[in-house]
Amino acid sequence: MTEFTQQAQLGFGYLRVPMKDGKADPEASNALIDRFLEKGYTYFDTARGYMDEKSEEGLRECLVKRHPRESFRIADKLTIDYVASEADILPFFESQLEQVGVEYFDFYLIHTLMAKNYQKFLDIGAFEALKRLKAEGRVRHIGFSFHDTADLLEEILKNHPEMEFVQIQFNYEDFEDPAIQSRKLYEVCEAYGKPVIVMEPLKGGNLARLPEKAAKLLSALGGGSPASYGLRFAASFPNIKMILSGMTTLQDVDDNAAAISAGKPLTKAEFDAIGKVREILQAEQAVKCTACRYCVKGCPMNIPIPEIFSAYNTQKRYGGWNSRMYYSNSVRGKGRASACIGCGACEDICPQHLSIREHLAGAAEMFDQKKA
Ligand code: SF4
Ligand code: SF4
Known part of the structure; x- marks a missing residue:
C-alpha cells in the first residue's frame, strides 16, 4: 500500500475531543485539528458511534469545511450495530459520507471484527460491499479493526486477501496479554504483508498516567513523557504504519507529534526500561497470573x-x-x-x-x- 510511509505516522482518533453542550466544542476542536495538520499529519479516524454519534459531524464542521479535501485523509467504519442486512449497507455508507461532508473515504473499515460478529458480517456481505465501494472509487482503501485472537485474525486474512490493512490494539502493557495478544496479532499481520494501524497505543490514555515508580523509571531516561514512550514503543515495529491517538489538548498534539516525528525507535536501554515498567504494572495487578497456561489443560469446565x-x-x-x-x-x-x-x-x-x-x-x- 503506497498510502503509508516507511516510518509510522500519527493519526487523530476523533473520539475524545472536547465537548460543549453535547457537541464537539468547535473552537477547541478547530485548534486541535489545525495544530495537528500544522505538524504535518493528515489522518483522521472516526466512526458513527464515537462521541455519542457526534464524531462524524464534528469532523465535517471542524475539518472538512475548513480545509481542502486533499490536505487530510479520513477513515470511517462499517459498524454492525447500524446494519441488519445487506440492503442496509449502502444507505448507511451514504449517510456517513453525508455526515462527514465528503465524496469518498480514504480508508473504510469493517469495525471491531471478532468471533462474535464475523459470521454476521459474512452473512450481510460486508466484505463484498467494501470491495464494491473500492472498485467504484468511493473508498480508497479497505481493511478492518480487530479485537480477537491471532488464530481468528489469521483465518480472516487467509479468507479475505482483499483486505489491505488491519487495525489492532497494540501497546506495551498488552504486548503479551493472553486475551488481547498484541504481539501475536502484529506477527500475523506481518506474515500476511498487511500494514498495521494501531489503536489504544496508550491503553485508553492509561499509559500516559503511570504509577510514580514507573514514571520515574522513564523520566530518568530523559527522553520525553510517559505517553511519548508508549507511542515510540509502537513506532519501533516496522510494519506499524499509523498510530492513532485520542488527543484532547494542544499539549497532547505537540507531545504526540514530537514523539512520532522524531522517528526514533526505542533504544535497547529504553526497551529495557519499558520492560521494567510492564513488570511494575503487572505487580500491581489484582491477580498475578503469568499466563503460563499450565492450569488450562486440566480444567474439566474448559475455563480460559x-x-x-x-x-x-x-x-x-x-x-x-x-x-x-x-x-x-x-x-x-x-x-x-x-x-x-x-x-x-x-x-x-x-x-x-x-x-x-x-x-x-x-x-x-x-x-x-x-x-x-
Ligand atoms: S497456572 Fe496459574 S499462573 Fe499459570 S496461567 Fe494458570 S492461573 Fe495463571
Ligand atoms: S473447574 Fe474451577 S477449580 Fe476446577 S480446574 Fe476448572 S477453574 Fe480450576
Whole structure:
C-alpha cells in the first residue's frame, strides 16, 4: 500500500475531543485539528458511534469545511450495530459520507471484527460491499479493526486477501496479554504483508498516567513523557504504519507529534526500561497470573483462566474500559468464570500458587453477575 510511509505516522482518533453542550466544542476542536495538520499529519479516524454519534459531524464542521479535501485523509467504519442486512449497507455508507461532508473515504473499515460478529458480517456481505465501494472509487482503501485472537485474525486474512490493512490494539502493557495478544496479532499481520494501524497505543490514555515508580523509571531516561514512550514503543515495529491517538489538548498534539516525528525507535536501554515498567504494572495487578497456561489443560469446565484474569485485572485497574468485550470474546464457546465447579485441579498445578477459585468467583461476580 503506497498510502503509508516507511516510518509510522500519527493519526487523530476523533473520539475524545472536547465537548460543549453535547457537541464537539468547535473552537477547541478547530485548534486541535489545525495544530495537528500544522505538524504535518493528515489522518483522521472516526466512526458513527464515537462521541455519542457526534464524531462524524464534528469532523465535517471542524475539518472538512475548513480545509481542502486533499490536505487530510479520513477513515470511517462499517459498524454492525447500524446494519441488519445487506440492503442496509449502502444507505448507511451514504449517510456517513453525508455526515462527514465528503465524496469518498480514504480508508473504510469493517469495525471491531471478532468471533462474535464475523459470521454476521459474512452473512450481510460486508466484505463484498467494501470491495464494491473500492472498485467504484468511493473508498480508497479497505481493511478492518480487530479485537480477537491471532488464530481468528489469521483465518480472516487467509479468507479475505482483499483486505489491505488491519487495525489492532497494540501497546506495551498488552504486548503479551493472553486475551488481547498484541504481539501475536502484529506477527500475523506481518506474515500476511498487511500494514498495521494501531489503536489504544496508550491503553485508553492509561499509559500516559503511570504509577510514580514507573514514571520515574522513564523520566530518568530523559527522553520525553510517559505517553511519548508508549507511542515510540509502537513506532519501533516496522510494519506499524499509523498510530492513532485520542488527543484532547494542544499539549497532547505537540507531545504526540514530537514523539512520532522524531522517528526514533526505542533504544535497547529504553526497551529495557519499558520492560521494567510492564513488570511494575503487572505487580500491581489484582491477580498475578503469568499466563503460563499450565492450569488450562486440566480444567474439566474448559475455563480460559488466564484470559479471564487478564480481563479481570484490566477491569479492576482501569474500570469501565474494554475488558468486558475481551471477557466475552475469551469465554465464547468455553466455560465462563461462573462455570467453575471448584475441583481445585488448576490450583494444584499453578506455579504462582494462586487462589484461582477465589479469583474466578470475583471474576464471576464482575462479569457474570454472579455474587461471590
Ligand atoms: S477449580 Fe474451577 S477453574 Fe480450576 S480446574 Fe476446577 S473447574 Fe476448572
Ligand atoms: S497456572 Fe496459574 S499462573 Fe499459570 S496461567 Fe494458570 S492461573 Fe495463571
